[in-house]
Amino acid sequence: MSESVLSLTLSARRYAHALLGRWPVAEGGAGGRRRADQDADDLAHQALLSFWRAGLLSCEELAEQPPGALRLALLRRLTRIAGELVRNAGAACYDRRAAGGRGDRRFARHFPWAPEALALPRLPFESRAVLALAALERLDYDAIGLVLDMSAAQALARLARARAELTSALSGRRQPHLRAAAHMCESDLHGYADGVLAPERRAEVEGWLERDAEAARRVAQWRRDGERLRGAFATLDAEPLPAILNFRPPVLAARRNPSARKLWRRWWSAVLDGFRPAVAAR
Numbered sequence: 001m002s003e004s005v006l007s008l009t010l011s012a013r014r015y016a017h018a019l020l021g022r023w024p025v026a027e028g029g030a031g032g033r034r035r036a037d038q039d040a041d042d043l044a045h046q047a048l049l050s051f052w053r054a055g056l057l058s059c060e061e062l063a064e065q066p067p068g069a070l071r072l073a074l075l076r077r078l079t080r081i082a083g084e085l086v087r088n089a090g091a092a093c094y095d096r097r098a099a100g101g102r103g104d105r106r107f108a109r110h111f112p113w114a115p116e117a118l119a120l121p122r123l124p125f126e127s128r129a130v131l132a133l134a135a136l137e138r139l140d141y142d143a144i145g146l147v148l149d150m151s152a153a154q155a156l157a158r159l160a161r162a163r164a165e166l167t168s169a170l171s172g173r174r175q176p177h178l179r180a181a182a183h184m185c186e187s188d189l190h191g192y193a194d195g196v197l198a199p200e201r202r203a204e205v206e207g208w209l210e211r212d213a214e215a216a217r218r219v220a221q222w223r224r225d226g227e228r229l230r231g232a233f234a235t236l237d238a239e240p241l242p243a244i245l246n247f248r249p250p251v252l253a254a255r256r257n258p259s260a261r262k263l264w265r266r267w268w269s270a271v272l273d274g275f276r277p278a279v280a281a282r
Contacts, residue, residue, distance in 0.1 A: 005057050005062070005247055008051075008071060009241060010241075012047055012048055012078060013040070013044045013245060014132070014136050014137070014236060014237065015044075015075055015132055015137065016078055017037075017233070017236060018131070018132035018136060018233070019040075019043070019129055019132065021120060021121025021122075021128060041244055041245060042244070044078070045244045045245055046081060048074070056070060072139075072146055076148075076149075079129055079147060079148060083125065086125045114229065114231060114232035115170055115228075116228045116229050116232070117228070117229060119166055120229070123169060124165070126158065127161065127165050127166070130148065130158045130159050130162045131159070131162045131166065131229070133147055134194065135226035135230060140194070142155075156187055156190060160187065160190055184205065188204075189218065192205045192209075192219060193222045
C-alpha cells in the first residue's frame with residue numbers, strides 16, 4: 001500500500017468513525033470487533049471502493065491529482081453516505097453503551113483521557129461532521145465548506161455552533177453567548193483558535209484576549225477540545241487496518257474503467273467551479 005493510499009484510508013476511517021459516533025473496541029479475547037465498529041469500517045470501505053473501481057487510487061492517478069483533491073472528494077462522499085444512513089435510521093447512529101457508558105472499561109482503555117470523544121456521539125450529525133473536519137482532518141473553512149457543500153462563512157458558523165454544543169455536552173449546561181467587543185466578534189476568536197487570521201487581525205485579537213478573561217478561556221477550551229479529539233483518534237490510526245480497508249494501488253484499474261475516471265474529473269471540476277465564486281464573494 002503506497003503512502004498516499006494509506007493516508008486516504010486512515011482519513012476515511014477516522015472520519016467514518018466520527019460521523020457515526022462509533023469507536024474501535026475489541027470484543028473478547030479473540031480480537032473480534034464490535035458491530036458498531038464494523039459499521040464505520042464498512043462505511044469507509046464503501047467510499048474507498050467506489051474510488052478504487054474508478055481507478056482513482058492508482059499510483060498514476062494519485063500523482064496527477066492536485067494536492068488534497070482526492071481527500072476532499074472522499075470526505076465529501078463519506079458525508080453523503082453517512083447522512084443517508086443516519087436519516088434512514090431515524091435516530092442517533094451509535095452504540096450508547098460504548099459511546100458513553102461509565103462502566104465500559106474496555107472503552108476507557110482506548111480513550112482514557114478524552115471526555116470530548118465520549119461527548120461527540122451525543123451531538124447532531126452535522127455537528128459531528130464539522131468538528132471532525134476541523135479537529136481531526138485539520139481543514140480550513142474553505143475546504144470544510146467544499147466537503148459539506150456550503151460557503152466558508154457558513155462552515156465557520158456551523159463550527160461555532162458545534163463547539164458550543166460540545167461544550168454544553170461536556171458541562172451539562174448551555175453555554176451563554178459571548179459578549180464581543182465593538183470591533184470584534186466571536187468568529188474572530190474561532191479564526192484565532194484555528195490559526196487562520198491575518199497577522200494584523202491576529203494581533204488585534206490577542207490584545208482583546210489579554211483584556212477579556214472569558215474570551216481567552218473559550219479559545220483555550222476550543223484548542224484543548226481539538227487536541228483531545230486528535231489524541232483520542234490517534235489510537236485508531238495506530239491500529240492495524242482491517243482487511244476490508246486494505247486497498248492496494250490497482251495497476252490496471254484506470255485502464256479497466258476509464259469512463260468512470262472521466263466522470264469523476266468532470267464532477268470534481270464542476271464542484272470546484274461552483275465553489276470558487278462563493279469564495280471570491282467573501
